[in-house]
Amino acid sequence: MIRLEQVAKHYVLPPGSAAGGGLFHAVKPTSLTIAAGERFGLIGFSGAGKSTLLRLINLLERPSSGSVWLDNQALSADDPAALRAARRQLGMVFQHFNLLNNRTVAGNVALPLELAGVDQATVEARVTEVLAWVGLADKAQQYPARLSGGQKLRVAIARALAPRPKVLLCDEPTSALDPLTAGEVVDVLRRVNAELGVTLVLVSHSIPLVRALCTRAAVMDGGEVIEELRFDAGEVEPRTEIARRLLAASGVAHV
Amino acid sequence: MSDSWTIVVDILPELAVAAGQTGLMLAISLSAALLFGGPLGVLLFLSDAGQPLARRWLFVLLNTVVNTGRSFPFVILMVALVPFTRLVAGTTIGPVAAAVPLSVAAIPYFARLVEQSLREVPRGVVEAAQAMGATVSQIVFKVLLVEARAGLVLGFTVLAISLLSYSAVAGVVGGGGIGDLAIRYGYYRFQTEIMLVTVALLIALVQVIQFTGNRLARLLDHR
Ligand SMILES: Nc1ncnc2c1ncn2[C@@H]1O[C@H](COP(=O)(O)OP(=O)(O)OP(=O)(O)O)[C@@H](O)[C@H]1O
Numbered sequence: 001m002i003r004l005e006q007v008a009k010h011y012v013l014p015p016g017s018a019a020g021g022g023l024f025h026a027v028k029p030t031s032l033t034i035a036a037g038e039r040f041g042l043i044g045f046s047g048a049g050k051s052t053l054l055r056l057i058n059l060l061e062r063p064s065s066g067s068v069w070l071d072n073q074a075l076s077a078d079d080p081a082a083l084r085a086a087r088r089q090l091g092m093v094f095q096h097f098n099l100l101n102n103r104t105v106a107g108n109v110a111l112p113l114e115l116a117g118v119d120q121a122t123v124e125a126r127v128t129e130v131l132a133w134v135g136l137a138d139k140a141q142q143y144p145a146r147l148s149g150g151q152k153l154r155v156a157i158a159r160a161l162a163p164r165p166k167v168l169l170c171d172e173p174t175s176a177l178d179p180l181t182a183g184e185v186v187d188v189l190r191r192v193n194a195e196l197g198v199t200l201v202l203v204s205h206s207i208p209l210v211r212a213l214c215t216r217a218a219v220m221d222g223g224e225v226i227e228e229l230r231f232d233a234g235e236v237e238p239r240t241e242i243a244r245r246l247l248a249a250s251g252v253a254h255v
Numbered sequence: 256m257s258d259s260w261t262i263v264v265d266i267l268p269e270l271a272v273a274a275g276q277t278g279l280m281l282a283i284s285l286s287a288a289l290l291f292g293g294p295l296g297v298l299l300f301l302s303d304a305g306q307p308l309a310r311r312w313l314f315v316l317l318n319t320v321v322n323t324g325r326s327f328p329f330v331i332l333m334v335a336l337v338p339f340t341r342l343v344a345g346t347t348i349g350p351v352a353a354a355v356p357l358s359v360a361a362i363p364y365f366a367r368l369v370e371q372s373l374r375e376v377p378r379g380v381v382e383a384a385q386a387m388g389a390t391v392s393q394i395v396f397k398v399l400l401v402e403a404r405a406g407l408v409l410g411f412t413v414l415a416i417s418l419l420s421y422s423a424v425a426g427v428v429g430g431g432g433i434g435d436l437a438i439r440y441g442y443y444r445f446q447t448e449i450m451l452v453t454v455a456l457l458i459a460l461v462q463v464i465q466f467t468g469n470r471l472a473r474l475l476d477h478r
């Protein structure tokens with residue numbers, strides 16, 4: 001479904017910066033395949049390149065080299081119409097939700113449908129349906145500023161799901177939430193995958209979250225995938241020091 | 256006291272005409288600002304580095320145009336534009352003629368205010384729209400202008416008040432309007448009462464414009 005072939009992202013550092021110019025490799029050439037319906041995690045310490053890799057999948061970051069494939073179609077910024085169509089298959093949930101403050105909850109969820117040119121009646125029906133699905137039917141006419149963090153996240157999920165994407169890309173979705181609220185969101189995301197068959201790609205440095213949601217995760221460090229962990233095959237046996245430290249940091253090294 | 260009263264009452268018809276002229280100057284120049292300055296400001300924002308239409312040459316060009324337009328003191332702009340005003344308005348006196356240099360001053364001013372308001376929209380919100388597959392024009396009309404609308408209204412309010420004060424200057428060289436009245440009677444003829452009445456009217460107008468702008472911005476803002 002999603003295939004990354006030697007994708008890499010570097011930034012050109014300004015000559016006057018501390019590093020004195022040159023290139024900074026946020027993501028080194030990386031290849032990955034994520035199957036349809038899978039729940040895939042990207043974990044690593046801060047600055048490892050997780051968000052950059054996630055954003056390469058929908059080309060919010062343009063690859064410096066390599067290619068991104070969605071259902072055997074290469075994504076390219078050179079074909080804006082095709083890229084827009086592909087992006088509608090790739091819902092995204094951001095760490096800070098990025099809701100529009102001047103649109104109601106319903107207005108936010110309607111936005112991707114309006115952008116796709118869906119007719120008004122269909123938009124309304126779909127918005128009602130998705131909001132009910134995430135348990136926010138009663139908040140439709142509220143503005144985001146009046147919602148709790150957990151509610152905002154559910155709006156963000158509803159908005160991403162409205163156009164019936166095949167994939168949901170989530171960047172640290174629960175990092176701003178308390179554990180209880182985060183737990184509720186985990187349930188929602190699990191249902192997204194189980195009931196709607198949406199492929200999940202989840203970036204997090206929270207091992208418990210990734211364990212709870214994903215069957216498989218790539219461990220990143222220094223812009224590279226250094227190890228792959230499986231959570232569906234009994235005991236997790238990390239090979240690299242980084243993975244051991246990540247697991248230890250969350251106190252589940254010997255589950 | 257009764258003398259002063261008569262002077263003020265006698266001037267009222269002329270004051271009404273002057274207020275109408277000021278209104279006309281503002282209406283024309285504010286419309287020009289919306290029509291040309293608005294799109295110019297949006298384009299200025301979009302062409303900057305990291306924005307959806309990032310083009311270095313375009314940004315430098317527009318930025319230079321806006322800065323140049325904004326660097327003329329209004330009096331000088333008015334004088335320098337006399338031939339252009341004659342070409343566009345067919346005359347150089349009267350409120351319509353005065354609206355020409357006012358518009359030329361208003362357009363880059365509003366463009367800069369628009370650009371600044373759009374910068375206030377969090378980057379992530381624009382990225383979210385891009386991730387949904389929005390086109391550039393959809394980003395402008397469905398995201399940027401919606402999220403920045405309170406700031407845009409406040410910017411427009413600032414512009415209206417600046418133009419009210421510019422229009423007084425334009426009035427002195429044949430544009431008419433409230434400022435012109437104040438100078439003609441209050442200054443040249445030493446009729447202090449008229450000066451006071453016109454100044455009071457200008458103060459009241461500024462208050463009303465600012466109050467309306469603030470109220471509207473608050474109504475539109477759900478942050
Ligand atoms: N525009 C940019 N210019 C230069 N360097 C950048 C840019 N964007 C990101 N980086 C760098 O790339 C590296 C990877 O960033 P990224 O956001 O992908 O990390 P992350 O793993 O998501 O970290 P976190 O857990 O803190 O979110 C970081 O060192 C970051 O400073």
Ligand SMILES: [Mg+2]
Pocket residue numbers: 050051052171172
């Ligand atoms: Mg990150």
